[in-house]
Structure formats: C-alpha cells, structure tokens
Amino acid sequence: MADTSDASSPILLMEDIVKVFPGVRALDGVDLDVRAGEVHCLLGQNGAGKSTLIKVLSAAHKPEEGTITWLGEQVDFATPLEALQAGLATMYQELDVIDGLSVADNIFLGHEKSRFGWIDSHSSNKRAREILARLGHSEIRARRNVGALSAAGKQIVSMARALSHDAQLIVMDEPSAVLDGDEVENLFGTIRDLTSDGVAIIYISHRLEEIREIGDRVTVLKDGATVATGLDAKDTPTSEVISLMTGRNVEYLFPPRREDDDHLGEVVLEVDGLSREGEFKDVSFSLRAGEILGLAGLVGSGRSEILETVYGARRANSGTTAYFGETVGRRSVPKSVRMGLGLAPEERKSQALLMEQSIARNMSLSDLGSYSKGGWIGHGAEVKDARRITDQLELRPPDPTRRVSTLSGGNQQKVVVGRWLMKGCRVLLLDEPTRGVDVGARAELYSLVRDLADEGVAVVVVSSEVPEVLGLADRVLVVADGRIIHEADSGVLEEDDVLDMIMENTTHVYDDPDRDLKASAPPGAASDE
Amino acid sequence: MNDTATTVDQPSVSSDGSASLGERLSGVQNLGLVAVLVLAFIAGWVTAPENFLDANNFLTILKSAAVIGVVSVGMTFVIIGGGIDLSVGAIVALASVWGTTVASQEMGLWGMLAAFLLVGTATGLVNGILVAYGKIVSFIATLAMLVSARGLAQYISGGQTQVVEVNAFRSLNNGDVFGVPNLVVMLIVVAAIGWLLLNRTTFGRRTFAVGGNDEAARLAGINVKRHTMLLFGLSGLACGVAAIMIVARTTTGSSTHGELYELDAIGAVVIGGTSLAGGRGTIVGTILGVLVFTVMTNIFVLNNLTTDIQNIAKGVIIVLAVLLQARAQRGSDGGHT
Numbered sequence: 001m002a003d004t005s006d007a008s009s010p011i012l013l014m015e016d017i018v019k020v021f022p023g024v025r026a027l028d029g030v031d032l033d034v035r036a037g038e039v040h041c042l043l044g045q046n047g048a049g050k051s052t053l054i055k056v057l058s059a060a061h062k063p064e065e066g067t068i069t070w071l072g073e074q075v076d077f078a079t080p081l082e083a084l085q086a087g088l089a090t091m092y093q094e095l096d097v098i099d100g101l102s103v104a105d106n107i108f109l110g111h112e113k114s115r116f117g118w119i120d121s122h123s124s125n126k127r128a129r130e131i132l133a134r135l136g137h138s139e140i141r142a143r144r145n146v147g148a149l150s151a152a153g154k155q156i157v158s159m160a161r162a163l164s165h166d167a168q169l170i171v172m173d174e175p176s177a178v179l180d181g182d183e184v185e186n187l188f189g190t191i192r193d194l195t196s197d198g199v200a201i202i203y204i205s206h207r208l209e210e211i212r213e214i215g216d217r218v219t220v221l222k223d224g225a226t227v228a229t230g231l232d233a234k235d236t237p238t239s240e241v242i243s244l245m246t247g248r249n250v251e252y253l254f255p256p257r258r259e260d261d262d263h264l265g266e267v268v269l270e271v272d273g274l275s276r277e278g279e280f281k282d283v284s285f286s287l288r289a290g291e292i293l294g295l296a297g298l299v300g301s302g303r304s305e306i307l308e309t310v311y312g313a314r315r316a317n318s319g320t321t322a323y324f325g326e327t328v329g330r331r332s333v334p335k336s337v338r339m340g341l342g343l344a345p346e347e348r349k350s351q352a353l354l355m356e357q358s359i360a361r362n363m364s365l366s367d368l369g370s371y372s373k374g375g376w377i378g379h380g381a382e383v384k385d386a387r388r389i390t391d392q393l394e395l396r397p398p399d400p401t402r403r404v405s406t407l408s409g410g411n412q413q414k415v416v417v418g419r420w421l422m423k424g425c426r427v428l429l430l431d432e433p434t435r436g437v438d439v440g441a442r443a444e445l446y447s448l449v450r451d452l453a454d455e456g457v458a459v460v461v462v463s464s465e466v467p468e469v470l471g472l473a474d475r476v477l478v479v480a481d482g483r484i485i486h487e488a489d490s491g492v493l494e495e496d497d498v499l500d501m502i503m504e505n506t507t508h509v510y511d512d513p514d515r516d517l518k519a520s521a522p523p524g525a526a527s528d529e
Numbered sequence: 530m531n532d533t534a535t536t537v538d539q540p541s542v543s544s545d546g547s548a549s550l551g552e553r554l555s556g557v558q559n560l561g562l563v564a565v566l567v568l569a570f571i572a573g574w575v576t577a578p579e580n581f582l583d584a585n586n587f588l589t590i591l592k593s594a595a596v597i598g599v600v601s602v603g604m605t606f607v608i609i610g611g612g613i614d615l616s617v618g619a620i621v622a623l624a625s626v627w628g629t630t631v632a633s634q635e636m637g638l639w640g641m642l643a644a645f646l647l648v649g650t651a652t653g654l655v656n657g658i659l660v661a662y663g664k665i666v667s668f669i670a671t672l673a674m675l676v677s678a679r680g681l682a683q684y685i686s687g688g689q690t691q692v693v694e695v696n697a698f699r700s701l702n703n704g705d706v707f708g709v710p711n712l713v714v715m716l717i718v719v720a721a722i723g724w725l726l727l728n729r730t731t732f733g734r735r736t737f738a739v740g741g742n743d744e745a746a747r748l749a750g751i752n753v754k755r756h757t758m759l760l761f762g763l764s765g766l767a768c769g770v771a772a773i774m775i776v777a778r779t780t781t782g783s784s785t786h787g788e789l790y791e792l793d794a795i796g797a798v799v800i801g802g803t804s805l806a807g808g809r810g811t812i813v814g815t816i817l818g819v820l821v822f823t824v825m826t827n828i829f830v831l832n833n834l835t836t837d838i839q840n841i842a843k844g845v846i847i848v849l850a851v852l853l854q855a856r857a858q859r860g861s862d863g864g865h866t
Contacts, residue, residue, distance in 0.1 A: 311748075313747070313748055332752075333747060333748060333749075333750050334750045334751070334752055336750070337749070337750030338750075343748055345748050350742070350744060350745070351742075351744050351745055351748055352745050352748065352749075353742065353745055354737070354738055354741040354742050354745060354746075354808065355741070355742070356741055356808055356809055357737065357738075357741065361734070361737075365734075365738055365745075365746070365749040365751070366749045366750045368731040368734055368735070369731070372730070372731045375730045375731050375732060376729055376730055376731075377729055377730060377731060377734060419749065
C-alpha cells in the first residue's frame with residue numbers, strides 16, 4: 001500500500017512550524033512531510049502538540065514561524081475554507097456534522113449545490129450518493145437525517161464532505177476513538193481505498209497496534225517539536241516509539257512508598273455492594289487512614305462515577321457507605337464535606353474552579369463557614385490561610401489574589417487540592433489529578449499526595465494512566481465495565497497485566513479520545529489540549 | 530480558550546489582598562459609567578440649562594431612580610447567580626395590590642408593610658422553587674410568573690385602583706432625612722445592604738460561585754438549589770420594598786404598577802457591568818446604571834421628547850453599553866470566555 005513512486009516529492013511539507021499561545025510555545029519547531037497515497041501517522045502524548053499542529057495545517061491557527069508547502073507551492077491559507085478548497089481536509093475528534101440536517105446537506109455544507117440560493121437537492125443527493133459509493137458505504141442514504149446515524153456513519157459523512165472538496169490530504173484526528181472493533185476494520189478498508197486513489201492521510205491515534213496495521217510512516221512529536229520523522233510504521237520497535245514520545249523514565253517521578261503497613265490507621269471508608277444503574281455494580285472496598293488507593297480503569301469503566309457516588313454527588317441505587325465506622329443514610333455533598341471528604345473532580349475547569357475568581361476565593365469555597373461569623377466573611381484570615389497553602393504547594397506565582405484563569409494547568413490543579421488542604425479533609429478523592437499537568441508539576445503533586453497520606457489522610461486516586469496508579473498508590477483496584485475485577489498491592493502488579501485485565505473485561509469502548517487509556521504511555525509533557 | 534492560555538502576565542495585584550482582580554476591573558468599568566453620567570449631565574445642562582441644574586430636578590431624578598433602583602439591586606443578585614427574573618414588575622404590582630386591600634389596610638401600617646414584604650418574598654420564592662427544584666429555566670419560570678402575578682393582582686383588585694387611607698405613606702413620600710427624600714434614603718439603605726451582602730458575606734460569595742460555575746459550587750459542597758431559590762426570594766423581597774415605595778409615591782395600590790420594570794432593571798444591571806452569563810457583577814455598577822437611565826429619561830422629559838423617543842433611546846443605550854462591555858472584557862481578559 002505504501003506508495004513509493006512519489007517518495008521524492010511530498011505533497012505536503014511543513015518546516016520549522018512555531019505556534020505561540022500566551023505563556024506557552026505549543027509548537028516549537030515541527031517538521032512534517034507527507035507523500036501522496038500514504039498513511040502518515042502522528043504520534044505524541046496529550047499536549048505534545050498534535051491538535052495544535054493540525055489546526056495550523058487546516059488554517060484554524062496561524063503559525064508565528066515556519067513554512068507550509070502544499071503541492072509544491074508555499075501557501076498561507078487565510079481561512080479553513082481556503083485550505084479545504086485547496087484540497088486539505090480535516091476530520092476533527094468531535095465529529096463536526098450537524099445532526100438536524102440530511103446526509104447530503106452535511107456533505108455539501110458551505111458549498112451547497114444551489115441555483116440562485118435554492119438548494120438543488122436532486123443533484124446534491126445524486127452527487128452525495130456517488131461519493132458515498134466511492135467510500136464503499138452506499139448503504140447510507142443521502143436523504144437520511146445525520147442525527148439518526150451511528151458514530152461510524154457520521155464519520156463516513158465527515159469523510160464524504162472532505163471528498164466533496166476533492167481533498168488530496170485528509171487529516172484524521174483519532175478516528176477510531178468513537179468506533180468499535182468491526183467499524184475500525186471498515187474504516188481501515190475505506191482508508192486503503194482512498195490511499196490507492198492517491199489520497200494522503202494523516203492519521204492520529206494513541207493505539208500503536210492500529211498504527212502498525214494501517215500506517216506507512218510515523219512522525220513523533222514531543223513538547224511541541226518533531227523528535228523523529230519518517231519512521232517505518234510496521235517495523236519500528238514499540239520501545240523505541242515510546243521512549244521517543246516520553247523521552248524519560250517515569251519511575252523516578254514517584255515518591256517512595258512505605259515498606260510496611262504500620263503507618264496505616266483506622267478504616268475511614270468502607271464501601272459495601274455499591275451499585276448505580278448503568279454505571280457500576282457491586283463495588284466494595286475499604287480505605288484506611290494514611291493509605292493511597294488507586295483505581296485503574298478506562299473512561300466509562302465507572303471509576304469516576306464510583307468516586308462521585310462515594311462523595312455523595314450521585315445517589316447509589318443500592319449498597320452502603322460507612323465513614324469512620326458510621327453508615328450514612330441519605331447522602332449529599334454538603335454532608336460529605338462536613339464529614340471530611342474532599343473531591344478533586346475529573347474536569348478541573350468545569351467541575352472545580354471559578355476561573356474568574358482569585359486563588360484565595362477558590363480555595364476557601366468549601367470552608368466559608370470557618371472564615372465567617374454569622375455569615376460575615378473576615379477577609380484577613382482567609383487570605384492569610386490561602387497564602388500559607390499557596391506557599392506550601394509552591395504555587396506559581398505565589399499570590400493568592402491572582403485570578404485562577406491566569407494559572408497553568410498544574411497550578412490550577414494545586415488550587416483544587418489546596419481547597420481541601422484549607423478545609424483540612426480526612427479523605428481525599430482525586431479524579432485524574434494530573435491531566436494536562438506538566439511533568440515537573442506532576443512530580444510535585446505526587447509527593448504532595450504522599451505527604452498528605454503520611455500525615456494520615458486517606459487518598460483515592462483515579463487515573464487512566466496505569467503507570468501513574470501503579471507508581472503512586474499503595475493498593476490498586478482494577479475497574480472495568482462497572483466492576484472491580486482485581487485488587488492487589490501495587491508492588492506486585494505489572495502494567496501489562498493491568499492493561500490485559502482491562503482489555504479482556506471491557507466490552508465497549510467509550511467515545512472520549514482524550515480520556516482514552518494511554519497504553520504504556522507514561523505521564524509527561526505539558527498539555528495544549 | 531484552552532489550557533494554552535496559561536500564565537498570562539497580568540498587572541500584579543496589591544499584596545494586601547484587599548481588592549481582587551475582578552473588583553479592580555469593575556472599578557475601571559464603573560469609572561466609565563461615571564464618565565457617561567458626567568456626559569449626560571453636560572448634555573442636560575446644554576439642552577435645558579434652567580430646569581436641569583435645578584436642585585428640585587435632582588431630587589426628582591433621585592426619587593424616580595429610587596423604586597427601580599431597589600428592584601435592580603435584587604435583580605443584580607439573581608443575574609450574578611446565573612438567572613434572570615422577568616417577573617419583578619408583576620411582583621411589585623401584586624404586592625402593591627395585596628398590601629392595600631381593605632383587609633390589609635385594616636391591619637394598619639405595620640400589617641400593610643408586612644403584607645408588601647411577605648407577598649414579594651413569597652412570590653419570589655415560588656419563582657425560586659420552580660427554577661431550583663422544578664428545573665425550569667428561569668427565563669420561562671419568571672415569564673410565567675410575570676403573566677400570572679399581574680393577573681392575580683388584577684383579580685384581587687377587581688381591576689380597581691386601591692386608594693391608601695393610611696397617612697403614614699404620604700409622609701413617607703414627602704418626608705426627608707437631612708434634606709434627602711425618604712425614598713432616596715431607602716434606596717441608599719437597600720443598596721448598602723445589598724453591597725454588604727454581596728461582598729462581605731458567605732451568601733454573596735456563594736452567589737458568585739453558583740453563577741460562575743454551578744457544578745464546581747455543587748462539588749465544593751454548596752447547596753446550589755437552596756441558594757438559587759433564596760436568590761429569587763431575595764429579588765422578590767426587593768420587589769416588596771419597591772411596592773412600599775411606589776404605594777407611598779402614588780398612595781394607591783394598582784395592578785398596573787411596575788409595568789416594564791423588568792426591562793429597566795435588567796437594562797440597568799447589564800449597563801452596570803453585570804454579566805448575563807453569571808458569576809460577575811457589582812451593586813455599584815447597577816446603581817450607576819439606574820442613574821444613567823433616569824438622568825437620560827429626565828433630560829428627554831425636560832426637552833419635551835415623547836415616550837416613544839425615550840424608549841427608542843433606552844434600547845440604543847442598552848445595546849451600546851453591552852457592546853462597550855464586551856469590548857472592555859476582551860481587552861482585559863486575554864480572550865477568556
């Protein structure tokens with residue numbers, strides 16, 4: 001399938017691309033060359049710059065430096081539409097089809113087949129059928145409402161839209177993330193048809209096995225720069241690819257674990273037979289003071305839901321939760337917070353922070369009672385305590401009056417954890433604590449969590465990054481399909497075994513590519529997502 | 530914007546922590562409103578030199594600002610909390626009618642005052658329950674209340690204007706404190722209480738949290754539903770106070786009181802820099818917004834412009850204010866949405 005006839009002259013050449021956002025160089029010298037008829041895979045961790053790169057390519061972002069050569073000519077597309085009209089199409093992770101419109105309407109969106117403003121539905125339906133047939137999906141009817149199609153069907157429509165512009169290069173951003181096994185095979189079939197017509201594909205995926213199957217060459221990005229290009233997709237050893245992507249050994253990031261159980265205190269949390277319809281079933285575990293418990297599992301495995309139910313933010317259908325030996329009946333978040341639970345939720349920005357407000361105000365939010373008398377807030381103590389926590393967490397800049405939206409991801413996460421330090425919680429629930437957090441801040445967060453545990457706080461850590469769970473936790477629960485399928489001390493578990501267990505027990509893959517399990521990809525790199 | 534908008538350097542903030550960045554920005558915005566007010570005064574002075582700068586005219590301006598100002602203070606809380614209250618005018622009418630029925634008047638001054646405040650608060654709480662626990666969008670819940678509260682006011686009054694026999698109301702309207710009319714004093718008191726409540730209490734802090742990010746507030750342990758309910762109750766209470774004031778001014782209770790107050794109040798709040806998306810706003814801005822409105826109206830009246838022209842101008846002012854605000858926001862915010 002690899003097309004070698006055109007090997008000498010790439011259809012796309014990106015050189016030394018630099019893209020700067022306030023405070024961060026998202027792209028810092030990226031080179032990429034793509035040949036006609038090849039599947040060129042783009043690899044890199046979250047935050048390595050893949051998404052930014054394809055946005056630069058599709059003219060959604062303007063690069064500060066660097067050149068793009070398209071079909072032998074240096075180009076500078078002003079708008080995404082210009083890029084599209086030049087034959088450069090992008091299929092984003094979030095499928096950009098409009099549910100209320102028909103298949104044909106979606107395909108010709110923005111360049112409708114019309115006469116004096118009236119849609120010529122006859123010819124657009126006919127042309128849509130031709131394109132769908134070329135993609136090998138004539139079973140999708142042109143008049144059908146797109147909202148009624150499956151994710152796979154929508155993806156085909158998105159691809160058909162690219163072809164309606166005579167695309168010669170299609171960027172596919174994690175197309176397999178929304179598909180199940182058979183559908184992925186169909187997608188690969190379609191991709192092979194396209195490449196044999198000379199269309200080039202830039203294929204982005206976290207799944208190495210897919211890249212081996214469909215890819216021709218690989219370019220690896222790390223920290224916004226190209227670290228390797230033109231690698232053979234079939235024969236490059238996995239270990240080489242991974243070490244290129246991470247460029248470091250993760251082991252040293254984690255603070256040392258206690259050797260024995262002597263430091264563990266009383267049982268603070270006892271979950272028994274907890275179930276929530278459609279989310280998880282029969283979950284039981286216990287947690288002792290000073291212990292770090294890890295929950296390893298995919299998005300959709302029920303791990304976050306378990307955490308939020310324990311926290312009282314969701315109501316269990318059955319099962320009991322006991323705190324400090326006391327079973328609590330009707331649960332609510334305010335009650336949990338009073339009892340000494342704290343949650344750092346999965347989505348920092350949408351679930352935890354008031355972005356427009358200061359660090360101090362974000363930190364004191366769960367403990368306003370302590371900083372007020374009869375409802376009146378005493379300003380001094382609040383800011384003073386926030387400053388103390390800010391210093392303790394080494395928040396940068398160390399100014400508690402600074403607005404949270406101006407902080408980096410790692411520092412924002414520290415604010416969320418700081419909220420519970422300020423409150424003084426006894427059970428800390430951390431959901432994906434290091435997503436979008438750079439390597440340095442990760443190490444700080446890990447040692448912070450370990451320090452808290454040493455002080456007697458019980459911690460539950462949920463993460464899709466298996467190495468993170470294994471490196472940080474004392475004990476690990478493996479979660480798949482809403483059940484706890486394995487429990488063991490983290491010392492005796494191997495990453496591969498955990499991954500195998502998860503894969504064997506997962507029947508369906510969920511559709512959030514960003515939260516996808518990064519098989520073997522250890523934590524690292526700042527986020528630009 | 531995404532995570533990429535990290536560590537944007539902002540001008541450093543005073544280390545004593547007394548003013549958050551948000552307060553500073555709104556301070557700048559309020560300066561803009563003061564500038565607009567000054568311009569309006571110049572315009573009034575130029576177009577109606579004799580009448581505008583008269584001391585009595587200023588009192589008239591302040592008195593007409595008083596009622597809508599009180600309503601706007603309540604509205605500010607609801608909007609910062611992420612909602613909207615379209616029913617304020619209708620609640621003012623309902624409270625004014627209920628508090629002036631024969632039965633209420635027989636209870637004397639204090640009974641009437643209690644009726645105004647209770648009816649206002651209770652109606653507001655009904656809004657709040659519908660929004661918080663019934664999960665009806667506040668726009669729709671309060672739109673429905675707008676219609677039914679005014680209908681109820683008409684039903685109770687039988688479509689008749691109810692004349693107030695209790696003399697205390699007349700003296701409330703005519704009296705003054707050190708030369709400041711009582712109604713204006715009431716506005717000042719309400720605004721001061723509102724300011725303290727918003728900026729110095731846990732209630733105010735929670736209002737910003739609920740409006741800024743309700744999910745974060747919920748997961749931080751705040752009872753978001755109860756708080757939302759209370760916000761609408763507070764707005765209703767403000768309407769009850771406004772009903773007292775309007776009854777004092779007109780010595781009547783009527784189902785036609787407070788018509789289109791929702792527009793004036795929302796307009797003033799938005800001009801005052803409060804974000805309709807919630808989570809951001811100030812009482813001072815709202816009061817300035819009310820003043821801008823009433824001064825403009827006063828100038829139009831002095832120049833014998835008809836109400837249609839006034840209304841057109843009002844609409845234009847609102848749009849201009851929002852446009853300017855959006856600009857200022859973009860400038861100060863580094864593109865944060």
